[in-house]
Amino acid sequence: MTNSTHAARPDWPTLRRWRQRLVHFGLTGWLGLSIVFFWVVAAIFGPSLLSHSGDAYGGAVFAPISAAHWLGTDYLGRDMLSRVIEGARYTVGVAFVATLLASGSGTLLALLAAATGRWTDSVLSRVLDTLTAIPSKMFALLMVASFGSSVPMLIFAAAIIYLPGAYRIARSLAININALDYVTVARTRGEGTAYVMLHEILPNITGPMLADFGLRFVYVVLLLASLSFLGLGVQPPEADWGSLVRENIEVLADVGAAVIAPSIAIASLTIAVNLVIDNLPGRAARERGGR
Amino acid sequence: MNSILFKLLVQRIGLALLSLLAVSVVVFAITSVLPGDAAQEQLGQEATPEVLATLRAQLGLNVPAHQRYLHWIAGLAHGDLGVSSTARLPVSELIASRLTNSLLLAAVTALFSVPIALTLGIAAAVWRGSWFDRWESAAAVTVVSVPEFLVATLAVLVFAVHLRWLPALSYLSDVESLGQMLRAFAMPVVTLTCVIVAQMMRMTRAAVIDQLEAPYIEMVRLKGASPMRTVLAHALPNAVGPIANAVALSLSYLLGGVIIVETIFNYPGVAKLMVEGVAQRDIPLVQACTMLFCAGYLILVTLADLCGIIANPRLRHV
Numbered sequence: 001m002t003n004s005t006h007a008a009r010p011d012w013p014t015l016r017r018w019r020q021r022l023v024h025f026g027l028t029g030w031l032g033l034s035i036v037f038f039w040v041v042a043a044i045f046g047p048s049l050l051s052h053s054g055d056a057y058g059g060a061v062f063a064p065i066s067a068a069h070w071l072g073t074d075y076l077g078r079d080m081l082s083r084v085i086e087g088a089r090y091t092v093g094v095a096f097v098a099t100l101l102a103s104g105s106g107t108l109l110a111l112l113a114a115a116t117g118r119w120t121d122s123v124l125s126r127v128l129d130t131l132t133a134i135p136s137k138m139f140a141l142l143m144v145a146s147f148g149s150s151v152p153m154l155i156f157a158a159a160i161i162y163l164p165g166a167y168r169i170a171r172s173l174a175i176n177i178n179a180l181d182y183v184t185v186a187r188t189r190g191e192g193t194a195y196v197m198l199h200e201i202l203p204n205i206t207g208p209m210l211a212d213f214g215l216r217f218v219y220v221v222l223l224l225a226s227l228s229f230l231g232l233g234v235q236p237p238e239a240d241w242g243s244l245v246r247e248n249i250e251v252l253a254d255v256g257a258a259v260i261a262p263s264i265a266i267a268s269l270t271i272a273v274n275l276v277i278d279n280l281p282g283r284a285a286r287e288r289g290g291r
Numbered sequence: 292m293n294s295i296l297f298k299l300l301v302q303r304i305g306l307a308l309l310s311l312l313a314v315s316v317v318v319f320a321i322t323s324v325l326p327g328d329a330a331q332e333q334l335g336q337e338a339t340p341e342v343l344a345t346l347r348a349q350l351g352l353n354v355p356a357h358q359r360y361l362h363w364i365a366g367l368a369h370g371d372l373g374v375s376s377t378a379r380l381p382v383s384e385l386i387a388s389r390l391t392n393s394l395l396l397a398a399v400t401a402l403f404s405v406p407i408a409l410t411l412g413i414a415a416a417v418w419r420g421s422w423f424d425r426w427e428s429a430a431a432v433t434v435v436s437v438p439e440f441l442v443a444t445l446a447v448l449v450f451a452v453h454l455r456w457l458p459a460l461s462y463l464s465d466v467e468s469l470g471q472m473l474r475a476f477a478m479p480v481v482t483l484t485c486v487i488v489a490q491m492m493r494m495t496r497a498a499v500i501d502q503l504e505a506p507y508i509e510m511v512r513l514k515g516a517s518p519m520r521t522v523l524a525h526a527l528p529n530a531v532g533p534i535a536n537a538v539a540l541s542l543s544y545l546l547g548g549v550i551i552v553e554t555i556f557n558y559p560g561v562a563k564l565m566v567e568g569v570a571q572r573d574i575p576l577v578q579a580c581t582m583l584f585c586a587g588y589l590i591l592v593t594l595a596d597l598c599g600i601i602a603n604p605r606l607r608h609v
Contacts, residue, residue, distance in 0.1 A: 130313040133592075137547040138584050145569040145577040146322050222438045229440045230554055230566055245440065252444055252452070263441050270436045 029279025035272035039265075043092040046085035065257050072257040074248050080258050083244055084265055090240035092269070094151060095220040098158035102220070103213045105159070106166025107205070111197040113167075114174035125171070128164040136161050136223055144232045154233060158220045169212050173205040214277045218270045225266055241266045299600050307593040314585045315367070319360050322574050367582065373575035375568075382579045386561055393553070393560035397545050399480050404487040405538055411488065412495025412534075417522045419500060427492070434489035439551040443482040450481060479556045486548045487541055494537030501533065502526040532602020539595035546584050546591075 025033070065072050071080035109128075113121040134142070143157035177183065183200050191200075227233035228242030239247065244262035252259050354362075366373060372382035415424045434442060450456050456477075502508065503526050511525045553563040565580035567573075 130310065130317060133310045133314050133589055134317065134581070134585050135543070135546050135588050137550050138581050138588075141550070141565060141569045142318060142321055142577060142581050145572055145574065218436055222436075225438045226440060226551055229438070229551070232566070232569055242438070242440075245444070249444070252447060259444070263444060267433075267437045267441060271433060274432060274436045 025279045028275045032272040032275030032279070035268055036276060039088055039092055039269050039272075042085050043088040046088060047082075071261045074244070074258045080261055083239060084241070084261050087239050087241045087244055087262065087265070090151075090234050090238065091221060091225065091242070091266070094155055094234075094240070095158070095217055095224055098155045098224075099162065099213060099217040099220050101155065101159035102162040103166045103209065103216060106163045107170040107202070107209055108197075109163075110167050110170030110174050111201055112193075113171055114178045114201060115193050115197045121171075124167070128167050131160070132164045132168075136219070137226065140223055140227055141232070144227065149227070149232055149235060151234065154224060154227070158223060161223070162216050162220060166209075166212060166216060170205060170209055173208055174201050177201045177204050211277050211280050214273050218273050221266070221270055296600065300597060303593055303596050303600070307589050311586060311589055314589075315364055315582060316360070318578055318581050318585070319363060322578050323356065323359065363578075367579075372579040375573050375576045377568075377571045377573045377576075382576050385564060385576065386579060386583065389559055389561045389564050392558065393549065393562060396476070396479055396483070396549065396553075396558065396560060397542075399476060400483040400487060400545060401542060403480060404484045404491060404541075407484070408488045408491035408538075408541070409495055409534065412492040413499055413522065413527070415492070415496045416499035416503065416526075417518055419503075424496075428496075431489040431493050434485055435493070439482070439486055439548045440555055442485050443478075443552060443555045446478060446482045446485065451478065479552045479558050482552050482556075483545065483548050487545060490544050491538060491541035494541060495534050498530045498533035498537055499526055502530045505529075532599050535598035535602060536595045539591050539598060543588050543591040543595075546588050 071084065074080050074083055109124055113124045131139075139161045140157055143153070143160075147153050147157075178201060183196060186196055186200050224233055224240065225242030225245075228240050229246045231243075231246060234240045234243055236243070236247075241262040245259055245266075248256065248258035248262075363373070370383060372386070374380070375382050375385055378385060411427060415427050418424050499522065503522070505526075508521060508526055511521050516525070549560065550562040550566060552558065553560045554566050557563075561580060561583065565577060565584075568576035568580060
């Protein structure tokens with residue numbers, strides 16, 4: 001028996017499955033998907049499309065919404081629309097990279113634990129369980145106090161904090177798959193651990209892990225925004241949406257656009273991701289509701 | 292109390308203590324073993340090697356890490372939390388002056404949020420699938436999926452700016468009457484209650500609905516009992532364990548929420564002390580606060596576990 005049957009296998013089943021998933025999307029799912037898409041485009045292309053730069057000072061401080069400044073100006077007279085679009089880079093980008101790291105390494109470790117068995121499994125599980133005993137915000141504060149709050153540091157901290165959760169879910173899925181007959185068959189015909197991990201188990205846990213990825217992304221966005229709001233996240237003059245709320249909090253009493261706009265940005269992103277996940281079929285991870 | 296139950300309870304408590312010990316290792320490792328020397332941090336880059344060496348000796352940094360850890364953990368066990376590197380005061384004094392404020396805030400929030408959340412959660416389960424349930428769930432998901440500081444700013448907008456019922460900031464220093472105290476408390480409690488209620492309500496609803504899917508409930512329905520009676524008289528007594536579990540778990544979210552809420556409302560509690568400590572990189576203070584919060588978190592999570600075990604009739608009547 002050789003690998004040729006596997007290597008030649010076309011990717012059609014996966015594609016068709018995804019198309020079926022999208023067909024099952026309700027109205028709220030499409031709404032969520034389009035908002036997420038909007039922010040991703042804003043994060044990637046936004047800053048180069050803007051006429052104002054967020055760094056340009058000038059004009060009145062806390063100017064109201066006008067034709068020149070669609071979202072008014074901030075506490076230094078900077079254009080708020082540019083600040084929010086530039087903030088998307090930090091909020092969406094940093095959270096995305098951190099979640100990718102957390103989910104990716106969590107899944108890999110889980111596959112390793114499931115495929116190699118008892119000893120690795122129990123050591124990994126114990127160590128990562130210990131990390132979950134520290135509430136996420138405490139952990140983040142601890143990391144910032146020890147290593148400062150540069151962007152790579154924030155990514156690393158968020159990845160470490162949310163790795164154990166991803167590991168735990170991936171492990172419980174992988175353990176079940178690992179017990180199935182076709183995995184045993186693969187082992188019997190002499191496949192190595194890496195092959196079993198990546199070719200037999202991984203394709204079967206990808207769906208639930210993607211849903212979990214979305215959920216985890218929301219938590220990371222919330223954590224990083226909260227840190228920035230406390231002044232311990234992204235440092236000035238750079239700003240993510242959390243810092244924008246913090247900087248302009250003084251116009252809250254007048255319901256100023258400078259504080260409302262970044263708030264709506266955060267809420268729209270996190271709620272949109274939730275809507276997308278809710279519309280995925282097999283949303284078991286969602287129903288359990290824990291963090 | 293039978294022996295199996297007793298064994299399980301002791302096991303859980305032992306596990307919690309072991310976790311706390313493991314957490315202390317992690318906290319110590321992050322703050323002291325990895326690069327980022329406290330002495331260098333305090334003196335800045337231009338410090339001469341001699342001054343640096345003296346301060347290192349003073350801070351006990353030239354002792355190997357495991358000895359420093361043992362010294363630190365022994366101190367913790369005796370209530371000696373070290374000396375704050377910025378305030379130059381014993382950390383235990385700093386924390387003691389703030390701890391009652393934070394505990395009071397948590398207690399008042401729990402007092403409000405538990406009855407509200409249980410009522411809403413059970414009502415949603417009774418009228419499952421109705422517009423009431425759907426709107427309530429949508430509102431809860433919204434609150435859970437936005438950061439606490441947004442809930443706080445929204446609460447300020449509604450209660451302090453728009454309705455003008457409450458002051459936006461709380462200053463406990465000039466509290467003289469009960470009325471003033473209530474006003475100082477109001478905004479932080481309202482915000483925290485919103486966050487906790489959303490969590491707790493969803494979990495309560497799930498716990499009750501879980502019971503409603505059991506076969507005996509089908510029997511109750513076939514007997515012709517009203518939906519209200521089905522839930523209150525039959526499902527609820529069996530859902531007490533899961534609900535108590537949900538309450539304890541939701542209260543553990545207080546620990547995260549309190550950091551944001553104490554900061555935004557300028558409330559003099561332990562969490563605000565910790566945030567200030569982080570901003571000034573006051574490592575002994577941050578270590579002590581983290582351990583305190585982790586202990587609180589583990590107590591609540593263990594309590595949730597214990598509630599689940601005790602309420603399980605299969606374990607109670609072996």
